[in-house]
Amino acid sequence: MTRQTNTAIRQQCDRIDQLCRQALELSGSAGPLGIMEVCGTHTMCIARSGLSGLLSDNLKLISGPGCPVCVTDQSYIDRALHLAMECEPRPIIATYGDMVRVPGSGGSLAEARASGARVEVVYSADQAVEIALANGDTEVVFLAVGFETTAPGAALAVLRAHNENVPNFSIMTAQKLILPAMEALLSQEDVRIDGFLCPGHVSVIIGWKAYASVAAKYARPCVVAGFDAPQVLASVEAILAQLASGRTESASVYPSVSAEGNARALELLDEVFVASEASWRGLGAIPESGMELREAFGRFDAAVRFGLPDFPSREIPGCRCGDVICGRLHPTGCGLFGSRCTPRRAVGPCMVSSEGACAAAYKYGPHDRGPRQ
């Protein structure tokens, strides 16, 4: 990959503009075309580089449900808070740092920690097992949140706890699968998605061929990209080149991604988890879009071990994160954006997360002229 000059980027934008016109002519529809990215790091890259402002008016780049923290349903946060505050003796909650500030109905895990809950930030699922081994008399619950990229780590943690018989370790899973969400997004009538800019690191695990079914079934090109502006532009150009020539395929412009993905990781996911219905913020319940522990590992399910109650999927009053995640609303269209909701005092997860669409729009402001509806 070479660093492109501004001139080269402008030339690429001109080609993209030309392809947009050809694609619209072929489809016989009025513009603009919509390309959705479903990766938090892409969201940040597009906002930071101001790409939306460089591209043709015939094309909108739309942020989708790519940030794992943002898509995690409110009911999961409330359950984690219940676990942290109401279960006695209090377990240690081991979580990735991104989750700590996400507000639930009764505050965040950070606030719970200030009130005496035992919340430990870990950088890997394995570290949560280490904490369990070092605190044999205390239950340790790992909050297994994220897409296919983080799920193999959670699977390995469960396998380690199983093999080493670690009785005080369990997980509360909200692992998500990206493909069912992409299909759900396409069923929305009020958001135009002509192609998907597919996530780089999820695709390292699942491989770029995994999107072939969506590309074929829904006639939407799916192209994996890396994480800088030239990569994003290359993916956008590849998507539009397909649309302009009447093709819809899966492909990758990111060299780190293979066609088949990481076979060992996929094996592990299949060994430990089974696909199940999952609740997504904004998208609601989607069949087979989550990962549940297989029966053989059921003793590591924190929900069963602690008899955790179900919580309703409450919306945060005034917060439009659900609409933002689905591409129905640009962050600046939310009444709370920039006033009651800022990165310092965030109301919704899309502002809390460093990869959230609202945080990106707030940080990079006028550069990001995305779709306002």
Next chain:
Amino acid sequence: MCLAVPTKIETIEGNRGTGVLAGNRITILLDLVPEVKVDDWVLMHAGFAITVLTPEDAKATLDILSEML
């Protein structure tokens, strides 16, 4: 949470390797990359190496990250 960082594997013992990230020596779990060898570059995500990279791809990604962070 999506972020993954290239790291060079300096030692391997069982399923654990070490490397240097931002000046700190770190442990990297290697279960997902059974083919990895000392001196290989890997893409590390949430403590686990998720793929082996060519040195060229590792350098390109490090350049992008240095601009981002």
